[in-house]
Amino acid sequence: MASILSESLNSSSPLMITNHPYYPLEVEIASYLANEWSMQVLLAIFSAVCATILFGTLTIVNRVHPNLPTSEKATIWWFVLSGAIHLFFEGYFSLNHTRMGPAQDLFGQLWKEYALSDSRYLTSDPFVLCMETVTAFTWGPLCFIVAAFITTSHALRHPLQIIVCVGQIYGLILYYATSMFDHYYKQVTYSRPEFLYFWGYYFFMNFIWMVFPGISSVRTIARAFKALEKAHSTSTSTKVSRNGSAKKQN
Known part of the structure; x- marks a missing residue:
């Protein structure tokens, strides 16, 4: 009876495969299948999609708001691109994390390509799953x-921009920190050592969200408060001066 139950459980669970290119090499990935498309094809498609979002966004903004400064147009494009990546690409992972190993659709293969730099994306790692879910369904819509x-x-533009950027940076710091903790304290490495995977995928493709924070909004709000305080100080000084003059006349 026990053997029958054991066989039933084993047959209903996904096949765990260890023969794959991901680190650590002994990690088990459920029902893993190698990508059907090459790395060059996947990166070309991803780049083409990003370029389409870039030119599409700039075309619409130039037609609807032609007088916006170039810096503002670039910021709009950045948030539209970020929103698309967060909501659709990372949202795909959040909803399909249990079937990443055998996935052969475009997003599935892109995630398996990226997972060469972080195999946690193929094992339903709790932190990565929670972080990506928050990013996809909170920061994604807010970017748009x-x-x-x-x-x-809009008056809420700068506060919301700061909130989104701080959330992105906080998630990125935790993403790096948890990986480094496992590497240095548990001797578990999730990224392959090749330059492309560690420095290209793992480091650079995430660090760009650290380089583009909400510093412009911080400066704008700081200038606004400085101007408000200056106006308040001037108004107070004027009232004191008027009251003093009135007392002298009396």
Whole structure:
């Protein structure tokens, strides 16, 4: 009876495969299948999609808001691209994390290519799953909202831009930190050692969200408060001066 139950459980669970190119080499990946498309094809498609979003966004903004400064147009494009990557690409991972190993659709193969730099994406790692879910369904929609607010000079543009950027940076820091902790304290490495995978995928493709923070919004809000305090100080000084003059006349 026990053997029958054991066989039943084994047959209902996904096949765990260790013969794969991911680090650590002994990690088990459920029902893993190698990508059908090459790395060059996948990166070309991903680059083409990003370029399409770039030119599409700039074309629409130039037609609807031609007088916006170039820096604002670039910021809009960045948030539209970020929102698309967060909501659709990372959202795909959040919803399909249990079937990443055998996936052969475009996003599935792209994630398996990226996972050469971080195999946690193929093992339903709790931290990566939670982090990507928050990023996809919180920061993703907010990126689109910020982009829309920039075009209308909405009063909430700068506070929301700071919130989104701080959230992205915080998630990125934790992403790096958890990987480094496992590497140095548990001697577990998730990235292959090749330059492309560690420095290209793992480091650079994530670090760009650290380089583009909400510093412009911080400066804008700081200038606004400085101007408000200056105006308040001037108004207070004027009232004191008027009251003093009135007392002298009396």
